[in-house]
Amino acid sequence: MARIKERENYRLRLKAVGLRHTLPRERILAYLDRKNVHPTPEELYQALKKKGFAIGLSTVYLNLQVLRDAGLLWEFKDQKGNTRYDGFTERHHHLFCLQCGRIEDVLPRDLPEFEAEPVRKAIEGRNGWFVEDARLEMRGVCPACQ
Amino acid sequence: MARIKERENYRLRLKAVGLRHTLPRERILAYLDRKNVHPTPEELYQALKKKGFAIGLSTVYLNLQVLRDAGLLWEFKDQKGNTRYDGFTERHHHLFCLQCGRIEDVLPRDLPEFEAEPVRKAIEGRNGWFVEDARLEMRGVCPACQ
DNA sequence: ATCATTGCAAACTGTTTGCATCAAG
DNA sequence: CTTGATGCAAACAGTTTGCAATGAT
Numbered sequence: 001m002a003r004i005k006e007r008e009n010y011r012l013r014l015k016a017v018g019l020r021h022t023l024p025r026e027r028i029l030a031y032l033d034r035k036n037v038h039p040t041p042e043e044l045y046q047a048l049k050k051k052g053f054a055i056g057l058s059t060v061y062l063n064l065q066v067l068r069d070a071g072l073l074w075e076f077k078d079q080k081g082n083t084r085y086d087g088f089t090e091r092h093h094h095l096f097c098l099q100c101g102r103i104e105d106v107l108p109r110d111l112p113e114f115e116a117e118p119v120r121k122a123i124e125g126r127n128g129w130f131v132e133d134a135r136l137e138m139r140g141v142c143p144a145c146q
Numbered sequence: 147m148a149r150i151k152e153r154e155n156y157r158l159r160l161k162a163v164g165l166r167h168t169l170p171r172e173r174i175l176a177y178l179d180r181k182n183v184h185p186t187p188e189e190l191y192q193a194l195k196k197k198g199f200a201i202g203l204s205t206v207y208l209n210l211q212v213l214r215d216a217g218l219l220w221e222f223k224d225q226k227g228n229t230r231y232d233g234f235t236e237r238h239h240h241l242f243c244l245q246c247g248r249i250e251d252v253l254p255r256d257l258p259e260f261e262a263e264p265v266r267k268a269i270e271g272r273n274g275w276f277v278e279d280a281r282l283e284m285r286g287v288c289p290a291c292q
Numbered sequence: 293a294t295c296a297t298t299g300c301a302a303a304c305t306g307t308t309t310g311c312a313t314c315a316a317g
Numbered sequence: 318c319t320t321g322a323t324g325c326a327a328a329c330a331g332t333t334t335g336c337a338a339t340g341a342t
Binding site: 296300301303304307312314317 | 321322323327328331335336337338342
Binding site: 077081083095097098104106110111113114118119120121122123126127128129130131132133134135136137138139140141142143146 | 244269284
């Protein structure tokens, strides 16, 4: 029942952006539908296989891009340059652990000390750029590694 | 004369970090010794060849890493995931142009609207991380592209 | 029935490595 | 003279593409 509702949820989310509902897409979205999960394509592929799902690596690559283009996923590079995907698409910042590679999300509302607006305005006024997005990248050591 | 002084300058900078002075290293450093230059290894290789310098691509790759490890260069990824190098090693932010790919440096002192310290403190207090570095990544459209 | 999607295998691109030669100290 | 650096060619890893089979609408 909950299973059926979930599936309906993915069907709707995909339809909303003009994409067909397929099993690979549902599984990719479902896997990324948690916070602080930021796998590489290979990691995601392995994780889905481990769950017993048959899926091709190129399908994973392809759909990560399709879903990213549709705005359903975020893509970014970690400090080693690996491509990572994030199912959490609200604007947010990232904390990178230099020790273990862990990546933690930080929501703007959880970091009132940083205000994007004044920064955007300042850059637009002084540098003449149009600034679409100002994001923080923080490097350090996570609690577990200290 | 100025040429000799320059060479001496590179010799000293390299010696200071325990590296031998070689022609490839001097040329790589010299090329990156300007602001707002952020080439990929391939671009740097082509640029040096165009200047008539004989150099191997693997030497470029190798030395970019050696110099980066020595702290003489900065390495980062652009929005397309290409590895880029920056001879300007003071902490600073980057502006990425979504249109033409241009990358502009923004010095902390030119952006007083962003204060790294309160942000670091906040993350350390609330998330329990040790934060070594908080950098801004801004995406937008540069003046030339508007 | 139609057309998008899948997934294998092959191709491609950026990067690294092995190794013989060469140059710096 | 000794040791590290160079640079070619070969290997490698992550990603993309061609294409026939499959699945969604």
